[in-house]
Amino acid sequence: MIKMLRSVAAGAVLSLGAATSLFSAECIAPANPGGGWDFTCRMITKIMYDIGAVDSPIQVTNMAGGGGGLAYGHVVNERNTDDDLIVAASSATATRLAQNAYSGMTYDQVRFLGAIGADPGVIVVAADSPYKNLNDLLDAVIADPAKHAFAGGSAAGGFDHLKVLMALGKKGFTDISKVKYIGVDGDADAITQTVGGFTAAMTGDISGVVGFIKSGDVRVLASFTDERIPGFEDIPTAKEQGIDVVAVNWRGLYTPKGASDASYKKWTDALRKVGDSAEWAEAMAANGLAPFNKVGANFADYVVSVMAEVQALSKELGVMK
Amino acid sequence: MEIVDNLILGFSVALTITTLSLAIAGCVLGTIIGALPGLGPSNGVAILIPLAFSLELDATQALVLMTSVYYGAMYGGRISSILLNIPGDEPAMMTTLDGYPMAKKGRAGDALVLSGVASFVGAFLATIGLMLLAPILARVAFYFGPAEYFALYLLAFCTLGGIGAENQAKSAIAVCLGLGISMIGVDNSTGMTRFTGGNLHLYDGVDFLVAIVGLFAVTEIFVFIESRGRDSAIGVNLGKITIPFKDIFATRWTMLRGTIVGFFAGVLPGAGASLGSFLAYMSEKSLSKNQDSFGTGDVRGVAAPEAGNNAAAGGALVPMLTLGVPGSGTTAVLLALLMTLNITPGPLLFNERPEVVWGLIATLLIANFVLLILNVPLVKLFTKILQVPASILLPGVAMISFVGIYSLSGSHFDLLLMTGFGVLGFILRKLKIPAVPVILGILLGGHMEVSLRRAMVLSNGDWTYLFDSYISIGLWIAAFIGFVAPIFLRSYLKKPEFPG
Numbered sequence: 001m002i003k004m005l006r007s008v009a010a011g012a013v014l015s016l017g018a019a020t021s022l023f024s025a026e027c028i029a030p031a032n033p034g035g036g037w038d039f040t041c042r043m044i045t046k047i048m049y050d051i052g053a054v055d056s057p058i059q060v061t062n063m064a065g066g067g068g069g070l071a072y073g074h075v076v077n078e079r080n081t082d083d084d085l086i087v088a089a090s091s092a093t094a095t096r097l098a099q100n101a102y103s104g105m106t107y108d109q110v111r112f113l114g115a116i117g118a119d120p121g122v123i124v125v126a127a128d129s130p131y132k133n134l135n136d137l138l139d140a141v142i143a144d145p146a147k148h149a150f151a152g153g154s155a156a157g158g159f160d161h162l163k164v165l166m167a168l169g170k171k172g173f174t175d176i177s178k179v180k181y182i183g184v185d186g187d188a189d190a191i192t193q194t195v196g197g198f199t200a201a202m203t204g205d206i207s208g209v210v211g212f213i214k215s216g217d218v219r220v221l222a223s224f225t226d227e228r229i230p231g232f233e234d235i236p237t238a239k240e241q242g243i244d245v246v247a248v249n250w251r252g253l254y255t256p257k258g259a260s261d262a263s264y265k266k267w268t269d270a271l272r273k274v275g276d277s278a279e280w281a282e283a284m285a286a287n288g289l290a291p292f293n294k295v296g297a298n299f300a301d302y303v304v305s306v307m308a309e310v311q312a313l314s315k316e317l318g319v320m321k
Numbered sequence: 322m323e324i325v326d327n328l329i330l331g332f333s334v335a336l337t338i339t340t341l342s343l344a345i346a347g348c349v350l351g352t353i354i355g356a357l358p359g360l361g362p363s364n365g366v367a368i369l370i371p372l373a374f375s376l377e378l379d380a381t382q383a384l385v386l387m388t389s390v391y392y393g394a395m396y397g398g399r400i401s402s403i404l405l406n407i408p409g410d411e412p413a414m415m416t417t418l419d420g421y422p423m424a425k426k427g428r429a430g431d432a433l434v435l436s437g438v439a440s441f442v443g444a445f446l447a448t449i450g451l452m453l454l455a456p457i458l459a460r461v462a463f464y465f466g467p468a469e470y471f472a473l474y475l476l477a478f479c480t481l482g483g484i485g486a487e488n489q490a491k492s493a494i495a496v497c498l499g500l501g502i503s504m505i506g507v508d509n510s511t512g513m514t515r516f517t518g519g520n521l522h523l524y525d526g527v528d529f530l531v532a533i534v535g536l537f538a539v540t541e542i543f544v545f546i547e548s549r550g551r552d553s554a555i556g557v558n559l560g561k562i563t564i565p566f567k568d569i570f571a572t573r574w575t576m577l578r579g580t581i582v583g584f585f586a587g588v589l590p591g592a593g594a595s596l597g598s599f600l601a602y603m604s605e606k607s608l609s610k611n612q613d614s615f616g617t618g619d620v621r622g623v624a625a626p627e628a629g630n631n632a633a634a635g636g637a638l639v640p641m642l643t644l645g646v647p648g649s650g651t652t653a654v655l656l657a658l659l660m661t662l663n664i665t666p667g668p669l670l671f672n673e674r675p676e677v678v679w680g681l682i683a684t685l686l687i688a689n690f691v692l693l694i695l696n697v698p699l700v701k702l703f704t705k706i707l708q709v710p711a712s713i714l715l716p717g718v719a720m721i722s723f724v725g726i727y728s729l730s731g732s733h734f735d736l737l738l739m740t741g742f743g744v745l746g747f748i749l750r751k752l753k754i755p756a757v758p759v760i761l762g763i764l765l766g767g768h769m770e771v772s773l774r775r776a777m778v779l780s781n782g783d784w785t786y787l788f789d790s791y792i793s794i795g796l797w798i799a800a801f802i803g804f805v806a807p808i809f810l811r812s813y814l815k816k817p818e819f820p821g
Contacts, residue, residue, distance in 0.1 A: 073521060210665055
């Protein structure tokens, strides 16, 4: 038996050694395994290698902490010129940068590479809820904010919270500190609280609620997208209902600021290839992601514009000064 | 019978050479990962995910490998708890309370065999529970709002009183310390940071694995150095190894009760296995007529938490598969794996992907037997660890702890923090303040606080909301009894003894 354990151990050491030499580049997921950033790194790097956009497998490293701030600081301070590094990012990254939550670091200290998919924001109620459309719900909230709470997967002041406030803002409701919001542990948890009748509605991303839509436990009142989400054509957009809010949780990457232009081009090309691949289309469909293709310079512009809006709302809400 | 058909489908998936060998490999790896301090089931599974991809496993196979590792780690965690007084992972913490005293009395082998059997009972029955009750139990989560969760965690803290300490006040101090530490980090209800001193490393709070390895493993090393090896935990007597049929038979109801308590704790998303093993231990203790033998090597104190935490591991798979809500850290990682494999857990998973779900259930049933076979005869090998001189063993433990913690986040800050917890643990040990309540405070305190805050947001600050449902009233009554009963029962049943 000891012999067997020894050979297992030897095998493990060997495979570890082999693994380190196999990987040429690294993708940092700034969170523990399990979340959206982890998914971004694992899925995109896997497809990059599978379709031959890169020559060797890319190693995924989890660097949790600071809501992504630790990894951000690591890249800015220690890996600024690393050509072989990509980092997963999402709307949450931009939100926190806008709210100055990365202890003073700013968005222009890295280079945003692009996003190739987005998780559309949705407002969801339980199947037995009296609210049939977004306006019903928002009117009820405005009439009596104390009676209607929202549950979402992000902390107060996070992206899920802000989506609700943006929608209410379009209705002319500005007393946003009155809006009740509880931040729970992820979309699925927010759904159970809403289906259980503890909150009036859930604000989150569609990927987290797909299973519940199919099972008929919930009704989606609106998606915060320009067009209806492919595969979910019966869900009306907020825009159609007269509430012009577009809020998607994009899934993308950034690279160190000091990386060479050649490497930036290499990564944007690889990311575009993944974005165009059938494998990615399949992964997006399975996870409820909608097409969202902004790679390169126009993506950086988009990030800046979203940040401005987040900043204005956060100041009003009091989550930043 | 639908279940029979489904099981046949499941076993047809599970009983292939590839699946079986993956399950066995997962069990072996998991047991090792579980036994190493700092490497718990959640990071163990996370580290192995790339392996699943590089082996190009399909969805079922990957899930089989990972859940075998998960179950294996739940079995393995007890080994270092019993032999070294250092929990291999957080759910195994309660096992140190009686497992290590048993080992000290020369019954290390008995404790290992007994806890192995208890793990088997817990995990096996929980898998059956998962199979029969998952779709029904999934609905349970809908009845638990913030008020109910608050009452549940309160129940845990109310029963903390007599845990492993001769002095209740010292337990209370330890809990408060843990509760204080649990407040560090971003406050979810306001988005503001608390007690972080502007340090980004503390933004997400203190990882309980860092605390647990610091308070147990690093403290052990300090004690060893200070006493030049005399007061160390290492060096327990090694008795003759036989299968303790008598103890196993005597604890049969204990295991069953632990399983039921643990399974339901696992089904509720939240603290998962740790809450399961804790509640199993405390309920067993409160039911017992001679409570004072707990903490001194009582066989029930070994059987209950091990049945409880393994049952909770099975229970935690219920909300993960049926709701997509991870019931524990490890299930969060498994959930990520599923998503990457294009499987969306949710209410319809059992209907849409029966081959995945039933293949998994069948494999878990098989994996349990593999683990039992692996864990009972191997006790002899495990106890060999004790023959390694402490001066060699402890530096090894230290190394593994540091590597394990570094692998969590790749940050040297965690290593410093862990050493800091080691110093804290050393001081606590000198003051005879137990470390287990500190960890429970960190582990459950955060959950309790956010539940209360959420309840207050929902009710606009009206505290009667906390007693608004039958579930919460029931939990409050249980909490009240748990808190008050020992005070009266103790003096009624028997004079308290203060074992040194």
